[in-house]
Amino acid sequence: MxxxxxxxxxxxxxxxGTSALPALSQAHSESGxxxxxxxxxxxxxxxxxxxxxxxxxxxTSVMASLVLRYDLQPGxxxxxxxxxxxxxxxxxxxxxxxFSVDFGRDAGRIGGLLLGAEIxxxxxxxxxxxxxxLGRFFASxxxxxxxxxxxxxxxxxxxxxxxxxxxxxxxxxxYRGWAGFTPFLFPRFDYLWGTFELNQKxxxxxxxxxxxxxxxxxxxxxxxxxFELSKSLRVxxxxxxxxxxxGADYSFLLQTIIAF
Amino acid sequence: MAITKKKILGIAALTLVxxxxxxxxxxxxxxxxxxxxxxxxxxxxxGSMNGGLPFRAEGPRYAPGQVLVRFKPNVSTQLVSATLAAxxxxxIKRIPRLNLYRVKIPEWASVEEMAxxxxxxxxxxxAGPNYIARIMATPNDPxxxxxxxxxxxxQDIGAPGSPSGKAKADIRATAGWxxxxxxxxxxxxxxxxxxxxxxPDIKNKVVSRGRDIANDDSDATDDNGHGTYVAGIAAAxxxxxxxxxxxxxxxxxxxxxxxxxEGSAWYDDLIDGIVWAxxxxxxxxxxxxxxxxxxxxxxxxxxxxxxxxxVITASAGNDNTAVFxxxxxxxxxxxxxxTDYDDLRTSYSCFGPEVxxxxxxxxxxxxxxxxxxxxxxxxxxxxxGTSASAPHVxxxxxxxxxxxxxxxxxxxxxxxxxxxxxVNSGEHSGRDDYIGYGRINLEKALVPIxxxx
Numbered sequence: 152m153x154x155x156x157x158x159x160x161x162x163x164x165x166x167x168g169t170s171a172l173p174a175l176s177q178a179h180s181e182s183g184x185x186x187x188x189x190x191x192x193x194x195x196x197x198x199x200x201x202x203x204x205x206x207x208x209x210x211t212s213v214m215a216s217l218v219l220r221y222d223l224q225p226g227x228x229x230x231x232x233x234x235x236x237x238x239x240x241x242x243x244x245x246x247x248x249x250f251s252v253d254f255g256r257d258a259g260r261i262g263g264l265l266l267g268a269e270i271x272x273x274x275x276x277x278x279x280x281x282x283x284x285l286g287r288f289f290a291s292x293x294x295x296x297x298x299x300x301x302x303x304x305x306x307x308x309x310x311x312x313x314x315x316x317x318x319x320x321x322x323x324x325x326y327r328g329w330a331g332f333t334p335f336l337f338p339r340f341d342y343l344w345g346t347f348e349l350n351q352k353x354x355x356x357x358x359x360x361x362x363x364x365x366x367x368x369x370x371x372x373x374x375x376x377x378f379e380l381s382k383s384l385r386v387x388x389x390x391x392x393x394x395x396x397x398g399a400d401y402s403f404l405l406q407t408i409i410a411f
Numbered sequence: 412m413a414i415t416k417k418k419i420l421g422i423a424a425l426t427l428v429x430x431x432x433x434x435x436x437x438x439x440x441x442x443x444x445x446x447x448x449x450x451x452x453x454x455x456x457x458g459s460m461n462g463g464l465p466f467r468a469e470g471p472r473y474a475p476g477q478v479l480v481r482f483k484p485n486v487s488t489q490l491v492s493a494t495l496a497a498x499x500x501x502x503i504k505r506i507p508r509l510n511l512y513r514v515k516i517p518e519w520a521s522v523e524e525m526a527x528x529x530x531x532x533x534x535x536x537x538a539g540p541n542y543i544a545r546i547m548a549t550p551n552d553p554x555x556x557x558x559x560x561x562x563x564x565x566q567d568i569g570a571p572g573s574p575s576g577k578a579k580a581d582i583r584a585t586a587g588w589x590x591x592x593x594x595x596x597x598x599x600x601x602x603x604x605x606x607x608x609x610x611p612d613i614k615n616k617v618v619s620r621g622r623d624i625a626n627d628d629s630d631a632t633d634d635n636g637h638g639t640y641v642a643g644i645a646a647a648x649x650x651x652x653x654x655x656x657x658x659x660x661x662x663x664x665x666x667x668x669x670x671x672x673e674g675s676a677w678y679d680d681l682i683d684g685i686v687w688a689x690x691x692x693x694x695x696x697x698x699x700x701x702x703x704x705x706x707x708x709x710x711x712x713x714x715x716x717x718x719x720x721x722v723i724t725a726s727a728g729n730d731n732t733a734v735f736x737x738x739x740x741x742x743x744x745x746x747x748x749x750t751d752y753d754d755l756r757t758s759y760s761c762f763g764p765e766v767x768x769x770x771x772x773x774x775x776x777x778x779x780x781x782x783x784x785x786x787x788x789x790x791x792x793x794x795x796g797t798s799a800s801a802p803h804v805x806x807x808x809x810x811x812x813x814x815x816x817x818x819x820x821x822x823x824x825x826x827x828x829x830x831x832x833x834v835n836s837g838e839h840s841g842r843d844d845y846i847g848y849g850r851i852n853l854e855k856a857l858v859p860i861x862x863x864x
Contacts, residue, residue, distance in 0.1 A: 244859050249818060249826050251590075251859035259864030298862040302855060304841075304848040305829040309862070356825040398523045 185220040187408035189232060193317070195343050195366040195393065195400045199243065207397075208243035208254070210315065210343070210364070212236050212291065214265050220408055226273030226283065236265040236291040238313060240347065245309075248351045248358040250300060252309055261313055263293035271323070279328040285337060286320040291345075300353060307353030315345030315364065319371065331380070337373035341393060342366070368395035375404070383410040473540035476518075477503065478525050480538040481511045494534060498525065513541060550649045550656040552612075554791065558655055559752045560644075560771035560803060561585070568752055570774035570793040576752030580834075580850075582770060582803055584658060587810065587853025592649075592660035594813030599645050599659060599805050600693035602684045603638030603700065605631040605668035607780035610639060610790055612647045612654035613664065621666035622687055624680045631666035635674050636779050638666060640794050641699045643778030645802035646809070654791060655776055658806025658853075662813065665693050669700075676700060681737070682712040685723075689716035694812045697805035698725040699798035701735025709736060713743035722808040722820045726797035728761035741765045745808075745824055747801040748846050749773065754834040760797055762844045767824070768831045769846035770803035772796055807851055814857060830856035 191214040196207050216234025223229065237260045244253040267289040275282040293313040300307040321339030343366030351358040375389030384407070391402040478500070482491050491512065495502055500514040516525040522540050529538035555561070557569035563581035598618055605623065608614055621631030633639045642664045647657035669684040670676040681698070688696050696716060713723055723744045728735035738746035741764075749760040749772025757773050772795065779792045804827060811823045818826070831849035833841065842848050 246859065247815070247817070249815070249822055250830070250855075251857075253859035253861050255861045255863070257861065257863035298864070300860055301863070302860070303829045304831050304833055307829065353825070353829050356822060356829065358822075398521050 183222050183410055185222065185408050185410045187218045187220065187406055189216045189218050189234070189404065189406045190214070191216075191402065191404045193391075193400075193402035195402075196368075196395055196398070197240075197243065197364050198367045199362060199364055207367070208364075209241045210238060210366070211241065212238040212315075213260075214289065214291070216265050216267060218406065218408065220269075226276055228269075228271050230267075230269040230271075232265065232267030232269070232289065234265040234267075236263045236293075237261070238263060238291060238293065238315070240313065243347065243362070243364075245349050245360045245362060247360040248309070248349060249356050250303070250307070250351060250353065250358075252298075252300070252349070252351070258298065259296075261293050261296050261311070263291045263313070266290045266292070276327070279326060281323075281325040281327050281333075281335075283323040283325070284321070285323045285339075286318075288316070288318045290314070290316045293347075300351075303353060305354045307351065307356075309349050309351045311347060311349040313345060313347040313364075315343060315347075317341070317343045317366075325377075332376060332378055334374075334376040337375065337389065337391075339371050339373065340369060341371040341391075342369055366393070366400070368393045368400065370394070371402075373402075384408070385410075473522065473542045475522065476516055477541040478514055478516050478522060478529065478538055479511060479541045480514060480526075480529050481509060481536045482534055483536050484510055486510065486534045490534065494532060498529060500525070510536075550660070551652050552647075552649060552654055552656045553652070554655045554776060557776045560775050560799075561656060561658065563752060568774055569776065577754060580750075580752055580754035580771075582658070582807070582850065583852050583854035584656075587807075587857040588660060590857040590859075591810055591814045593646075593662040593810045595661050595663060597659065597662040597694050597809045597813040598665045598692050599642075599662055599695040599697060599802075599809050600665040600667050600684075600688035600691075601638055601642045601645065601802070601805075602667045602669050602681065602688065602696060602698045603641050604635035604670045604672070604674060605633035605638045606642050606664060606666035607633045607639045607778070607782075607790075609781050610643075610778055612651070612778055612790075613639065613643055614648075615651075616642075616646055616648050616657070616662075616664050618663050618665045618692070621668065622684070622691070623668040624684045624687065625668050625671050625676065631668035633666075633668075633780050634672040635670060636783050637670070637674055637699070637798065638668065639780050639783075640777045640792070641697065641798060641802045642666065644775060644799060645697060645806045647778060654778065654789075658803050659809040662695075662806070662809040665691065674700075678702065678704075678706055678709055682708050685709075685712040685716050689719045689721050693721055695805050695808045696721055696723045697802050698723070698737055699796075699801045701726055701728050701738055703733075703735055705736055705739070710740050710743070713737055713740050717743040717820050720820050722805075722812065722823050724801045724805040724808060726801045727763075727766055729759045729796045729798075730761055731759050732761055734761045734763040734765040739763070739765045741767070745804055745827060746847070747797055747804045749797045749800040750834065750846060750850050754832075754850060756835060756845050757795075760800075760845070764844055766844055766847040767828055768804060768848055769834075769850045770800040771850075772798070772800035775799035804851055807853055807856060810853070810857060826856055827851060 194211045214236045216232040220230040239260045240254045271285045273283040295312045297310045319339045319341040325335035348361040371393040373391040378386040387406040389404040393400040499517040504513040526538045559568045559576040561584035563576045565578035623631045646659040646662045649656040649660040667684045669680045725738035727746045727748045745767045746765045748766050748769040749757040750769045751773035774793045781790045828848045832852050833849040
């Protein structure tokens with residue numbers, strides 16, 4: 152199943168990348184390098200299979216990254232993200248360890264290295280309305296964290312390292328009728344998956360549990376706008392909603408891009 | 412494994428260790444023979460809890476269509492009203508001291524969405540669902556409130572002349588049952604004097620008529636009373652409107668009779684019983700018995716069962732001396748000491764480095780055979796000794812086996828040890844020779860531990 156997801160993402164990125172190849176040859180004359188800063192937040196209810204307890208676990212993550220964007224040609228850009236993520240897994244329980252553990256709100260957040268990539272291409276842009284396609288991929292590679300196990304007759308702890316990824320792709324419908332302000336809709340296929348591995352040690356007693364996680368719901372709708380504050384400064388704001396059974400999850404993104 | 416049918420010397424014969432401080436079942440029976448029948452201290456007039464229906468922690472987690480919202484202390488009622496109206500909510504109830512409101516939310520919004528939306532309001536301290544609290548899983552067995560060992564509220568424990576217990580001096584059974592009540596597939600072999608198959612509080616919990624090693628047949632009917640008593644503590648029929656609750660609510664009993672009617676067993680019969688139980692589906696073996704002699708064959712039988720994944724529990728003994736065998740075989744067996752209704756070690760409980768954990772053993776209510784007191788009396792009695800303690804631990808082992816069948820016997824033993832409460836930490840901090848790691852705690856052993864940073 153995990154391989155299928157990776158293959159799917161690879162197909163999307165390769166397809167988009169292939170369509171970019173003709174443009175690459177002209178890139179030197181029509182493109183530019185831009186950099187910026189991105190701040191994001193997401194809240195996603197997780198599906199962990201049959202072991203879900205009375206509360207559905209939830210991943211919340213704050214993501215901050217530096218962005219390097221390369222415009223291959225007008226309306227066609229690639230971007231890379233490098234940054235930091237701070238994730239919490241409220242309600243996620245590990246019941247295969249010798250002592251079951253539960254991540255409540257007090258468990259704190261887990262830091263991680265954030266890597267990401269974006270590819271955006273305008274397909275139709277002659278009139279007031281534009282149509283493009285946008286693909287995004289983010290990976291949070293968690294840094295190992297340790298928690299004590301309170302209340303036991305022997306000292307014990309668990310160490311954990313979550314890794315999660317998020318891929319989204321879909322059309323971007325924009326309105327370009329206003330100078331300096333371009334609102335857009337971004338309906339997308341959106342998939343979140345990953346693993347969270349915990350190792351437990353209480354004196355001689357040791358256990359390990361690796362849990363596959365995935366986000367509930369696979370479709371989302373983003374509503375945002377690009378603000379051209381000056382020729383060299385652009386700000387993008389976006390809010391995303393992800394419907395799922397019993398409610399909806401959401402995300403926010405704020406990006407500032409400066410042209411050199 | 413071949414069992415050599417050698418009858419070991421008389422000193423090696425096992426004596427049921429329930430006889431302690433002059434108040435065990437055997438002693439009661441002997442005194443009754445001298446003084447005439449003594450009426451047990453439980454009465455038929457005890458009613459059922461909750462109208463005979465079980466309390467179950469089922470249903471929605473929070474009230475539908477409602478949100479609890481707490482405003483900052485300086486927010487006026489006018490501003491609160493305006494804010495609630497802005498969200499199209501209606502006040503249902505107000506708790507002024509906390510500036511807390513229970514509000515009805517509009518139909519177009521979910522509880523989560525409204526709680527999240529209101530949480531973002533700068534005048535709001537907190538907004539969230541109106542969660543539902545329920546009483547914990549409590550069986551409807553009418554004598555459950557005498558079982559201080561499972562749930563001690565400081566109640567009158569019912570035994571003649573006994574004081575009230577200390578609240579929370581128990582094994583946290585009700586909290587543990589919130590996580591699991593055990594699996595019917597988990598079998599506890601009780602190596603003892605047999606089981607009364609006619610007893611209404613256990614007849615539906617036995618796997619089969621078991622094995623009578625002592626008389627070499629396939630009918631482990633109890634001719635002493637001790638085995639029925641021990642089996643009842645581990646896994647009496649629970650939530651059946653009858654009698655008492657067992658620790659391992661849903662698990663079943665495999666009776667293996669290894670003693671004679673006087674409560675004594677030859678080591679070879681005990682060894683035979685251990686091997687037979689391990690080969691016939693037992694995942695847990697309880698032995699509320701012991702002898703003072705070490706024996707390599709006994710140790711090898713324990714090792715055989717342990718390596719097959721069987722968790723073995725045994726009474727430490729009631730002589731205030733060194734730990735008896737088989738409990739003293741530390742690598743393969745959990746040696747169980749006795750505590751009382753105040754979480755104090757009993758004066759008779761054996762001690763030594765082999766003691767792993769403790770469990771209540773003082774005035775513990777359980778079953779006796781239907782013939783024990785005679786037809787006019789309820790077949791229940793209070794018992795005393797580490798015989799009563801060990802099956803509490805066997806019950807916990809069975810719950811763990813059902814919940815986490817992938818754990819080895821050794822790992823389950825460690826979970827039981829490390830989840831215990833060090834109730835004598837004032838005198839002996841950490842593991843000690845009197846109650847080992849402490850009095851067992853089902854909640855810590857079974858319920859997920861909340862992590863905190």
